[in-house]
Structure formats: structure tokens, C-alpha cells
Amino acid sequence: MSAVNDTKLNSAVFLLTGIPGQEDVYLWISIPFLYVISIIGNSVILFIIKTDPSLHEPMYIFLSMLAVTDLGLSIATIPTILGIYLFNSREISLNACFAQLFFIHLLQCIESSVLLFMAFDRFIAIRDPLRYASILTLPRIGKIGVVCVLRGAAVVVPLPILLKQFRYCRSNVLSHSYCLHQEVMKAACSDITVNSIYGFYVSVLMMGLDSLLIFLSYVMILKTALSIVSQTKCLRALNTCVSHLCVVLLFYTTEIGLAVIHRFGNNSSHLLQIFLGYVYLLVPPLMNPVVYSMKSKHLHARIIRLFVK
Template sequence: MSASIRRNDSTAKNYQTFILVGIPGTQEYDLWVAFPLCVLFVLTLLGNVVILLVIKAEKSLHQPMYIFLSILACSDLGLSMSTMPTILGVYWFDSKEISFNACITQMFFIHLFQWVESGILVAMAFDRFIAIRDPLRYTALLPNSVIGQIGIAVVFRGFCLIFPLPFLIKRLPFCRSNVLSHSYCLHPDAMKLACADIKVNVLYGLIIVICTLVLDAVVILVSYILILKMVLGIASHRERLKALDTCVSHICTILIFYVPMIGVSVVHRFGRHLSPIVHMLMANIYIAVPPVLNPIVYSVKTQQIRQRIRKIFQCRKVRT
């Protein structure tokens, strides 16, 4: 009798909303936290849109590397627009409640854009390998049709891997708690709240990580080992530096993508004794910082992009 009562209570208590959280114990400072996050969001939108417009307008940038960069910018925009409005709502308007379906939709797009970005970083590593190995046939080996196919394949891979995720979450009952650990919805965070067996979710999450992050990291590492081997085979010291310089932006983007992700994973796994503030700051850095840094890195390191941006601002000054 008591067991059936507990089952009935659990069924009756199946939550249909989740509660997002800000930085614990600092509610009076939420507006001060919201302001820099809002600035980062605006800079992300501005920076990535400018990159897209510059690549579209500058014919000399209609090359494989910059087409991949434009896909990366679209991915950063998608990730930012999927998360930042919710995060700002939590800190600015104390809007912490999110419906179950909205949460599932958000986690779908967050993970989709993450895996798309990971795939594009692999494509960019392959692009750098081709550019250094066979510079004279670079554009011939990577025509726009091939770039388009690679872009579609990366997005399709991400979609296929993430597609089962909403269904795996939706089948779970949530009767213990509905308070998430972050200001946005992630699959690992939500599944821990379920009052049912989550082995399938854990296993599928592990498969996704192996098929994306681990595999992509290995491919990127192998690509750069081959690139370094080719560069060391160049006789001229000046040509070596020139070849390596073309890879600097991509290496920075890889670090910007992987370091926060590894940092969040390490903090979650080994930093349980740390303050909740550390966990929340790492979670916000993981989502908010990479999309704003990528356009800055490429604007600083790519002369054509830098010159085009300068021209845009000079034209505006002349008009004013």
C-alpha cells in the first residue's frame, strides 16, 4: 500500500517546468552580472555579423578558409541566440522558470551548435593541411561545391547525433527536483534530476562525446602533426614562419572552444568542493566567451578582414 502511495505521489509530482539559477548568494548583484553578459551578447552579435558581411563583400575572401569561418560565425550566432536571452532573463528580470518543452528545445540547439562548431574546426584543420601541402592547387582541390558539401555534412552529422536527445529526455519523469544547475538547459544537467533509470541517457551522451569531441580532437591533432612535419621540411626559415602564421588563428579558435569546455568538465567532475559561484562563472564563460572571441581573433590576425573593417568605419566617418 505504501509503495503504491509513493508511486502515486511521484506521478502527481512530475514537473512540467524547470527552474534556472543564477550565481547563488549574489541576487542583489544580479544586475551587475547582467550588464557584462549583455555587453558580451551585443559584441557577439556585432562581431560575427561584421565577419559575415566582410566575407560576403570582399571577393578576395571567397576562399575555403573564410567560407568555413563564415559557417563558424553562424554557429556562434546560433549558440549565443539560443542561450543568452535566457541567461539575461535570469539575471536581469529574475525570470527563472522555463517550460519543459522550451528547455528541451534550448538544449537541442545548444548541443547542435556545439557539435557543428566542433565539426567546422575539423574542416578548418583539413583546409590548413591542404593549403600548406599543396598551395598551388589549394582552390582547385577545395572548390565551393566541396566546401558546401562539407558544411552540409557537418550540420547533418550534428543534427543526426542530437535528434534522439529530446525524446530521451521527454520519456523521463521529473519528480525529485526541477532546479537546474545553470542559467540554461543542458542534457547532462537535466537528466540528473530524473527519478528514473538514466543509463540510456548516460550511454548515449557518452557515444555523442566520443563521436564528436574525442574523434574531432584526434583528427585535429593528427592534422597538425602532419602540418608541423610538412612545415619543418620547408627549407626557408621565412617560409616556415609564413606557413605557421596561417594556422595561428585556427589554433586560437581551437583553444577558445576546447579550454572552457574542458574547464567546465573538470570543475563538474572534480570540483564539487568548490564554491557554487565558481561553477556558475565557468558555465557562463563556457557559453558566452568563445562566440565573442572568435571574430576578434580573426579580425586581428587576418589582414584582409582587418582592412575591410577599417574601410567600413572610414566610410562612416566620411559620411558623418
């Protein structure tokens, strides 16, 4: 009898949540539309960087890594988004939910690592421009990409494995249109202490450490730029960092905001959780191509030529 009960508990489904107020059709249509725009924007960035040899430089290669990650995040979440908004399908099986949260957290960790290496790229370009190309060679950048993926996989793989061991007998209604580890584990009726501690460890190790190293990189960048005698060259050097700094602020602000809400905002508004959930995964992938295409004159001009033809 116990085995039957366990089977029923572990074959349960989670119910995903959309934005309350189904009568507002335009709002429901706009969410999937923005995801599609995000996918198109990052795809255009990748296409231009791949087809334009003049953009085969370290800065743009790192940008292409960022675009791939953002594209992956959009693709990982859009099936459940479309399922809710277009087909009114809110159910997701345990295994599908675990797979989705694995890819979401993996891609978030990879993006954090890429942003860290992009800060390192800007530091090298300003600190030692003559050796910039010899330090960040294509093979070395390729190895950096592999390290980003392996680093993310190493810390994220245990999350679905640990969740798989639990029984789920509490409320299975999730606050978002996709699965996140910090929310799924709360639906378990087992002891989640290990998951809670490990999830906090992952957040501190990946996001906390990366954001600290990015901050230190910008301290050194600012120190190096201010030592340049020519004010024009100093401003030009700092201007190359504006795009990356905007992307960093977008990424970590939404990341930290949602983490705080889930860990300490038990009494927070349900609508606020839903809103931050969309901001968390929609705004960075949507805005990253916009920020870089506006700040990079070469990329901006290339995009205009692509659509004017």
C-alpha cells in the same frame, strides 16, 4: 491517480540560475552586454565576408560557417539570459528546456566539425598550395557544411527524445542560465543510465575524435612546414594557423572543463560551475571574431574601413 501524478511531474518547470549577488548591478548588466557584443562581432564578420568578393576563399568561407555557429549559440542562450538578468524570470518549461539544450549541443557539435575541417583546410593550403583551390571548391565546401549539420543532428536528436521519457521529481534548480543535457538528466527520478552512457559516447565520438584528428592534422602541418627550405616561408605558413589554433584551444578547453565539472565535480563549488558555464558559451563566440580579425590583415583592414566610413 498515477496518471495525474505523472502529468504533474512532466508539466513541471526548471529554475535557471544566475550569478549570486544581485546587488552587483554592473555584473548583471555586463553578461547580456557581452552576449550582444558577441552577436554583433559575428554578424560583422559574416557581412564583410559576404560583401567582399576577395574573401570568397575556402579559409574565409569556413570562418563564415564558424561565425554562423557562434551566432546560433548566442541566439539560443540569450533569451534565458535576458529573462534572468533583465526580467528576473527564472522559470523554463520542460519542452522549452529540451529545445534549448538540443540547439546548444547541436551547434557545439557543428562547431567542432567546422574546426576539424578548418584544420584540414590549413593542411591542404600548406601541403599542396597549387591544388588548394581545385580541392576545396565551393560545391565541395557546401557539401562539407551539410555533413557538419547532419553529423551533429544525428548524434544530438536522441538526447531530448530520451529526456522526454523521464519523470522529473527531484530538485529542478539548474546550475546555469540555460539548459544542458548532462545537468537536466540528473533532475530526473527515472533510471538515467542510458542517457549517461549515450552522453559520454557523444562526447567521445564528437569532441574526443575531432580534437584527436585536429591534433594529428597539426602534426602533419608542422612536419610539412619544417620541410620547407626557406625559413621565412616556413614561418609564414605556420602563421596562417595561429588564429585557428587559438580558436581550437578556446573551444576545447572550455568544453572539456565544463564536461569534467559535471561528470566528476560533484563536490565542486557552485559558483565555479556557474562561472565555467558562462565561459563555456560566452568566451568562444566572443573571442573568435576578435582572434581572426586581429590575425587576418585583409579582414582587419576591411573591418576598419567599415567603421571609419
